Amino acid sequence: MSTRDRAVPDAGALDRLFGVLADPTRRRILETLVHAGPRTATELAGDFTITRQAVVKHLQVMADAGMVASERTGRDVRYRATTDCLATAVTWLLATGPAWDRRLARLRRS
C-alpha cells in the first residue's frame, strides 16, 4: 500500500494513535509522563511491574505514533509526552459523533 500518512489525518495515523491508547499500560505511561514530567525508561519500569524492555517497546510504539519524544542527556534518555497529536483523535471523534457540540459544551464545563 502506498497510502502513507501526510497532512490528511486518516489512515495509519489514527491507527497508531488509537492503537497506543487501546493499551492500559500505554495510557498509564502517558498519564505519568504528562502529570509527573519526563522520565527515563528505567524509572518508568519501576512503577509498572513489567520489564524495562517492555516499557521501552511501549515507548517506541508511542514515539512512532508521535505521542512521546526522547531526549538524551548524558547516558540516560528521558521521554516526555507530546500530546499535540491527540488533537487528531479528537478531530475524528468530533467528525464522527452526530451531535457533539452540545455534549462537548457540557464536557468542557465540568
Place this chain on the structure above:
Amino acid sequence: MSTRDRAVPDAGALDRLFGVLADPTRRRILETLVHAGPRTATELAGDFTITRQAVVKHLQVMADAGMVASERTGRDVRYRATTDCLATAVTWLLATGPAWDRRLARLRRS
C-alpha cells in the same frame, strides 16, 4: 462484569473503546452507520471487500464496547451506531491533554 458506566471510566471500557477505534475497518463501519443509517451485516460486507463473518465479528466487538446496537426485524438484523459512548474517550483525552481548552476552542471553531 458489573463495571458499567461510571463517573470515572474504568480501564476495561477505555480498552474496548480505543480498541475498536484502533481498527480502520471498524472506524469505517462506524462512519457508515453514523452517516448512512442502520445497516445489516451483509449490506456492510458489500462495501468492505471482507467477508460477512468478519464484519459480524467486528460488529460484535463494537457492540461489546457499546458502540453499536443490534435490532432484529424478521430474519435480518440491522445495526445502528450508538455514539454516546465516545464521550468516555473524549473525557479521557481531555483529562490527559495538558492545555486542551485553547486547542479545543480552535477545533470547535472549524
Place this chain on the structure above:
DNA sequence: TCCGAGTGCAACCATCGAGTTGCACATCAG
C-alpha cells in the same frame, strides 16, 4: 582506570485478533 548503572539490540515465546471457510438453522417469497 575500572566498575556499576543505564541503554540498545536481538532472539524467543505465548497469546490475541483479524480473516477465512464450512455448515446448520431460520425466514421470506414463489
Place this chain on the structure above:
DNA sequence: CTGATGTGCAACTCGATGGTTGCACTCGGA
C-alpha cells in the same frame, strides 16, 4: 412445500504484539 437469502456458530490459519531473557555497548563517578 421448496428454494433462495440471511444469520449464527465453530474450527482453522497466520501475522501482529506484549512480554521475557541475554548480552554487548556506553557513559559517569570514585
